[in-house]
Amino acid sequence: MENEAAAIALEAHELTKIYRMGAVEVHALRGVDVDLREGELVVLLGPSGSGKSTLLNILGGLDTPTRGTVKFRGQPLSMDSERALNLYRRNHVGFVFQFYNLISSLTARENVSLVTEIAGNPMSPVEALSIVGLGDRLDHFPAQLSGGEQQRVAIARAIAKRPELLLCDEPTGALDSKTGILVLEAILKINRELGTTTALITHNAVIAEIANRVLYFADGRIVERRKNAVQRAPGELAW
Amino acid sequence: MSSLDRKLVRELWRLKAQVLAIALVIASGTALLIMALTTIEALEETTAAYYERTRFADVFAQAKRAPEHLGRDIADIPGVRLAETRIVEGAILDMPGFAEPVVAQLLSLPERGPELLNALVIRSGRLTDPTRPDEVVVSEPFAEAHELKPGDSFDAVLRGRKRTLQVVGTALSPEFVYAIAPGGLMPDDERFGILWMGHDTLAAAFDLKASFNSITLSLLPGADEKDVIRRLDGLLAPFGGIGAYGRADQTSNWFLESEIAQQRNMSRIMPTIFLAVAAFLTNMVMARLIETQRREIGLLKAFGYSNLAIGWHYAKMVLVIGTIGILIGSLLGAWLGHWNTELYTKFYRFPFLLYRPGPAGFVIAGAISLGAALAGSLAAVRRAVRLPPAEAMLPPSPPIYRRTWASRTALAGALDEPSRMIVRRIVRWPVRAFLASLGLAMSIAVLIMALQWVDAIDSLADTVFERGQHQDATVAFNDLQPIHTVGDFERLPGVLAAEPYRHASARISHGHLVERQGIIGVPPGAILSPVFDAERGRIDVPPGGLMLSRKLAELLHVSAGDTVGIELLEGRQARLSLPVAQVFETYLGTPAYMEMGALNRIAGDGRVVSGLHILVDSPSRASLLAKLKDIPNVAAVLFRQAAIDTFYKTMGETIFIFIGFFVAFSMTLSVGVTYNSIRIALSERARELATLRVLGFSRWEISYILLGEVGILTWVAIPLGAAIGYGLAWYMTSAFETELYRVPLVLRDATYGKAALIALAATLVCAAVVRRRLDRLDLIAVLKTRE
Numbered sequence A: 001m002e003n004e005a006a007a008i009a010l011e012a013h014e015l016t017k018i019y020r021m022g023a024v025e026v027h028a029l030r031g032v033d034v035d036l037r038e039g040e041l042v043v044l045l046g047p048s049g050s051g052k053s054t055l056l057n058i059l060g061g062l063d064t065p066t067r068g069t070v071k072f073r074g075q076p077l078s079m080d081s082e083r084a085l086n087l088y089r090r091n092h093v094g095f096v097f098q099f100y101n102l103i104s105s106l107t108a109r110e111n112v113s114l115v116t117e118i119a120g121n122p123m124s125p126v127e128a129l130s131i132v133g134l135g136d137r138l139d140h141f142p143a144q145l146s147g148g149e150q151q152r153v154a155i156a157r158a159i160a161k162r163p164e165l166l167l168c169d170e171p172t173g174a175l176d177s178k179t180g181i182l183v184l185e186a187i188l189k190i191n192r193e194l195g196t197t198t199a200l201i202t203h204n205a206v207i208a209e210i211a212n213r214v215l216y217f218a219d220g221r222i223v224e225r226r227k228n229a230v231q232r233a234p235g236e237l238a239w
Numbered sequence B: 001m002s003s004l005d006r007k008l009v010r011e012l013w014r015l016k017a018q019v020l021a022i023a024l025v026i027a028s029g030t031a032l033l034i035m036a037l038t039t040i041e042a043l044e045e046t047t048a049a050y051y052e053r054t055r056f057a058d059v060f061a062q063a064k065r066a067p068e069h070l071g072r073d074i075a076d077i078p079g080v081r082l083a084e085t086r087i088v089e090g091a092i093l094d095m096p097g098f099a100e101p102v103v104a105q106l107l108s109l110p111e112r113g114p115e116l117l118n119a120l121v122i123r124s125g126r127l128t129d130p131t132r133p134d135e136v137v138v139s140e141p142f143a144e145a146h147e148l149k150p151g152d153s154f155d156a157v158l159r160g161r162k163r164t165l166q167v168v169g170t171a172l173s174p175e176f177v178y179a180i181a182p183g184g185l186m187p188d189d190e191r192f193g194i195l196w197m198g199h200d201t202l203a204a205a206f207d208l209k210a211s212f213n214s215i216t217l218s219l220l221p222g223a224d225e226k227d228v229i230r231r232l233d234g235l236l237a238p239f240g241g242i243g244a245y246g247r248a249d250q251t252s253n254w255f256l257e258s259e260i261a262q263q264r265n266m267s268r269i270m271p272t273i274f275l276a277v278a279a280f281l282t283n284m285v286m287a288r289l290i291e292t293q294r295r296e297i298g299l300l301k302a303f304g305y306s307n308l309a310i311g312w313h314y315a316k317m318v319l320v321i322g323t324i325g326i327l328i329g330s331l332l333g334a335w336l337g338h339w340n341t342e343l344y345t346k347f348y349r350f351p352f353l354l355y356r357p358g359p360a361g362f363v364i365a366g367a368i369s370l371g372a373a374l375a376g377s378l379a380a381v382r383r384a385v386r387l388p389p390a391e392a393m394l395p396p397s398p399p400i401y402r403r404t405w406a407s408r409t410a411l412a413g414a415l416d417e418p419s420r421m422i423v424r425r426i427v428r429w430p431v432r433a434f435l436a437s438l439g440l441a442m443s444i445a446v447l448i449m450a451l452q453w454v455d456a457i458d459s460l461a462d463t464v465f466e467r468g469q470h471q472d473a474t475v476a477f478n479d480l481q482p483i484h485t486v487g488d489f490e491r492l493p494g495v496l497a498a499e500p501y502r503h504a505s506a507r508i509s510h511g512h513l514v515e516r517q518g519i520i521g522v523p524p525g526a527i528l529s530p531v532f533d534a535e536r537g538r539i540d541v542p543p544g545g546l547m548l549s550r551k552l553a554e555l556l557h558v559s560a561g562d563t564v565g566i567e568l569l570e571g572r573q574a575r576l577s578l579p580v581a582q583v584f585e586t587y588l589g590t591p592a593y594m595e596m597g598a599l600n601r602i603a604g605d606g607r608v609v610s611g612l613h614i615l616v617d618s619p620s621r622a623s624l625l626a627k628l629k630d631i632p633n634v635a636a637v638l639f640r641q642a643a644i645d646t647f648y649k650t651m652g653e654t655i656f657i658f659i660g661f662f663v664a665f666s667m668t669l670s671v672g673v674t675y676n677s678i679r680i681a682l683s684e685r686a687r688e689l690a691t692l693r694v695l696g697f698s699r700w701e702i703s704y705i706l707l708g709e710v711g712i713l714t715w716v717a718i719p720l721g722a723a724i725g726y727g728l729a730w731y732m733t734s735a736f737e738t739e740l741y742r743v744p745l746v747l748r749d750a751t752y753g754k755a756a757l758i759a760l761a762a763t764l765v766c767a768a769v770v771r772r773r774l775d776r777l778d779l780i781a782v783l784k785t786r787e
Helices: A052-059 A082-092 A108-116 A125-131 A147-159 A177-193 A205-210 B003-014 B016-053 B070-075 B140-145 B199-205 B225-239 B251-291 B294-303 B307-347 B359-386 B389-393 B410-414 B417-428 B430-467 B485-490 B550-556 B596-603 B618-628 B640-653 B655-694 B699-735 B749-775 B779-784
Strands: A008-021 A024-037 A041-045 A067-072 A093-096 A165-169 A197-202 A213-218 A221-227 B059-067 B080-086 B088-094 B102-109 B121-125 B135-139 B153-158 B161-172 B192-198 B211-219 B473-482 B495-504 B506-510 B513-516 B519-522 B531-533 B537-539 B546-549 B563-568 B575-584 B592-595 B608-616 B634-639
Touching (some): A008 A052, A024 A052, A024 A067, A024 A221, A108 A147, A125 A147, A125 A177, A177 A197, B003 B307, B016 B251, B016 B655, B059 B070, B059 B225, B088 B634, B135 B140, B140 B192, B161 B192, B251 B359, B251 B655, B251 B699, B294 B307, B307 B359, B307 B640, B307 B655, B430 B749, B485 B495, B506 B550, B563 B596, B608 B618, B634 B640, B655 B749, B699 B749
Parallel strands (some): A165 A197, B519 B592
Antiparallel strands (some): A008 A024, A213 A221, B088 B153, B473 B608, B495 B519, B531 B537, B546 B592
């Protein structure tokens, strides 16, 4: 979606994150500025340890920065209020993790309802699972699903609450390319059909071609920002 | 049902073995407390109901011979509701097929109408017929011991005259819930029985026409018992009254109350310690269980679940486990309580049993167990929710291991890699290792505390019956006998030695503290039954002054050198002050001694004896026993061996069974803790172990890595548990003290050994169970999951 004029959904300024591991300080983020526009699909690309996940975690309210601010739709996130962060995650953000993080004791449908039960205006779990093409696997437990199916359940779980923001951390990292494409198609479908602002982390440069914009990470900084003139469909990709 | 609840149900099902193990730990603590509390409740309630229904008297008094009309004066004492006079005498019975002489207490039944007080509960047959003088109602336990039923007969010597008595009924009486022979400590239904006969028959046999020698009173509500006793003593004094006493000092009731007090004491201490240990273990195990849920907690937070919602979710998990535990514990506890109470009623003879446990015991046990479980888990939940979700969802970062000086020693060099892994894990998390060891140690400690009872009771019996007494039998007379009777007895066939003693009923006072306690006169140089201090051994009686047992001295707040007031309740009822010459330690009762000559002098009865301790030559035992049955004036013959036997029988039926439960529950505790420790260790390390399997380690090798740690922790737990167990046993014995008995702190090496073996066995069983899981470790699945 090309939308230069679209409003800024998420805006981060001067984000710095320092982890202390014993006597050693690890600078995961070194003053990162980034903004995501409404309905945009942004891919964060970079080697592991470059700070992508840390940024995504902070944008999603899963972690707090050492310094810097994040504004969601113009409102700053109060990073020192756990309650505020919790409400932000609950009402506005959907997460997809590399390792799915499904609850193994719950079926696909139940994993999704885990989230819809606490959301304000969710779609039904069945609808969410249909969007990702799993309408016929509703009552399967994670152990009965393939890796790609599990990841699609995780996507359904993330989008079922109709989040404004969908954050995906290496959603295809644990999948083969064929399955990975199915998953990317699901993410793109949601981005297009629901207009969900989407940020996707990958270290696979090929995947960057489905994005509106690509941010290149290295050593805790964004070293390059690139706009794709043409968004390619996942089906055209191969890796 | 919400998805979160569904998750809860399925997780509980998946963890069922662990859930059950924790629930059993909770159940153990709960069951014991409930058993103890409900047993007391039932005993108290049954006693109260029995006393009320049978109009158990409030005040009791004996005299030599008082005219019947005095009964009316006594009934007129202010505060007295009813007074009933009667005759109480002793007799020696010759039971068919029973060699030893049997001691009986005879009580008169009113000639007309029902008993006003202390009504009998007829268990079979009927009451005596006034027109048939040889009819007798016998106490039910005695009838059972000798297989007597209505229609049977036996011989009895009443005041030197032999008669054949016809059993017409069996009965129970509130006066003899706990029927012990005068001077005995435990009921011995074979050698002591209660018989009820018509009043006129007894009056004729004992030359008490128009007279009585015993009276019982019931009081009006609010009556001043002390005042009544004082007036009653005044009225009976001219007729050989030996001091009235209240219900509290009535023998059967005193023992019953002591037993209830002791049970109450025990239920306060042991189950409390046990419940505290169970609570600690629940706390520890739940905390570790929750720690394994760290990732899921992070995930729920990422979805936007509030800390409160997450806390509640895990609280529900704990509540379910706790409730299962409490439910099992309550059912088991109530069942055991009922069973335990029934045991008591075999021994304390009630005609019925009221087991209607109130909610108190259940509520207390439940609240403590749940509270401990919740506290343990919620602390762990709090730790987990405090982490930012991004961090919580990551596996904990690899722990930092360091090579310390110990790694560079020769010993460390000799270790293979798996052993090094075990040692490093313990060194890396010393607190966790210590807590796991402590948990096991606690289960060993409660085991030691429970097993210590057996040692203590053996030691008690040894001190009292083996080291403290050397007579074979003790003969008690109906009336005081002149000292030369000793010589008569020494000449009997089979008597090797005879040693007299004098007993005098008395009240001993110090300031406002008064104890009704008989004084035993011991001849100087007594050997057969001397004054015996539990630690110092035999003590010579000083020529003047009293020797008080420590417990009695404590009750009176006196020590050696103080002066106490003595009021003899027989003879010329002397009142005087005497110095406390010595205080000595004894485990049974609260006796007081003085030199026999001195006691005779203050009593003013001349040189007399109440009875004899005799040493018997075994080959002539049978002929001596036969002879004793016919000697007039013998009120009772008590055998030391029979006393030891009944002591153990009684203990076996009460304390040892109680202890048995503790041992069983301690083992449950041990298994619960060990199983959970190993199981949690497995879930923490499944991935690491699977990796090792992939690298080519065998099942036994990875089992060694997992179980080796538990093994080391168990070895550490044994000495630790022994030390804590000693502490608990010390606390138990110092807190456990009744007037009936004290428990010495004795711990045999074998007791430590037994506790250690039980703990090791529990560890082995749990290790074997978990090892089977290791065999089924799905290598691919474990390695494929995230981390």
